[in-house]
Amino acid sequence: MGTKSGVYQDVYIRRGDEMVSLKNDVKDFCEKYIKPVHPENWDWSVRDFEDSNNDPTVEEARAIGAVIYRDLNEHKDTDVDLSTMNNVEAIKAYFNPNSKHERFNMEEFAFALKVELEHGKVKDVNVTNNHPFLTAMIALAHMTESLTYYKRLAVMEAQGEIYEIMRKIEKSETGKEDWYKELGKAEQELNEARAGLAERLERMDDIPPLEKIGD
Numbered sequence: 001m002g003t004k005s006g007v008y009q010d011v012y013i014r015r016g017d018e019m020v021s022l023k024n025d026v027k028d029f030c031e032k033y034i035k036p037v038h039p040e041n042w043d044w045s046v047r048d049f050e051d052s053n054n055d056p057t058v059e060e061a062r063a064i065g066a067v068i069y070r071d072l073n074e075h076k077d078t079d080v081d082l083s084t085m086n087n088v089e090a091i092k093a094y095f096n097p098n099s100k101h102e103r104f105n106m107e108e109f110a111f112a113l114k115v116e117l118e119h120g121k122v123k124d125v126n127v128t129n130n131h132p133f134l135t136a137m138i139a140l141a142h143m144t145e146s147l148t149y150y151k152r153l154a155v156m157e158a159q160g161e162i163y164e165i166m167r168k169i170e171k172s173e174t175g176k177e178d179w180y181k182e183l184g185k186a187e188q189e190l191n192e193a194r195a196g197l198a199e200r201l202e203r204m205d206d207i208p209p210l211e212k213i214g215d
Helices: 026-034 058-074 088-095 102-119 132-143 149-171 176-202
Strands: 012-015 018-021
Touching (some): 058 088, 058 102, 058 132, 102 149, 149 176
Antiparallel strands (some): 012 018
């Protein structure tokens, strides 16, 4: 049976003393957690994330991370019990607000949120309705497998872009000069992505090794 864009299974989670529907909770969540740190354009349900100027900020990532960190430590009895996820101790360390690498971690998490917003209203298949917490849960699914996932993703995407540009250069009869310019930009992006991955690896010292590796 086919599905329509914007239709997805609802999820309930405890907020305070009540169970709330994440499907209908986007604006309320954003008003409570996003608006205090990002007063303008705070409602993710209507924010245009196709405009890079509207990418999730570090402050927003920190606010969402604080909710995750609290839920990880409170063992909520909900449909979404984050404390039972794989490698939970590593995830706790990552989101620990007292981590000496907190700023670096939250910059990376903001990028992760940006990537996973493609599962919201940005694309035709809307899974999350742009809910910050549901978006974060998708990121967590990857992070529980590898906390270097998003830095490696940046490297992989840059490598893929270089490969496709090289194919364009090889097949094009004209306009190669423009493609060589694009190649130079892509190679710079790859160098930056590799540097970011190297820095991520250096900043793992306060995160315990993953207990579960692989599927």
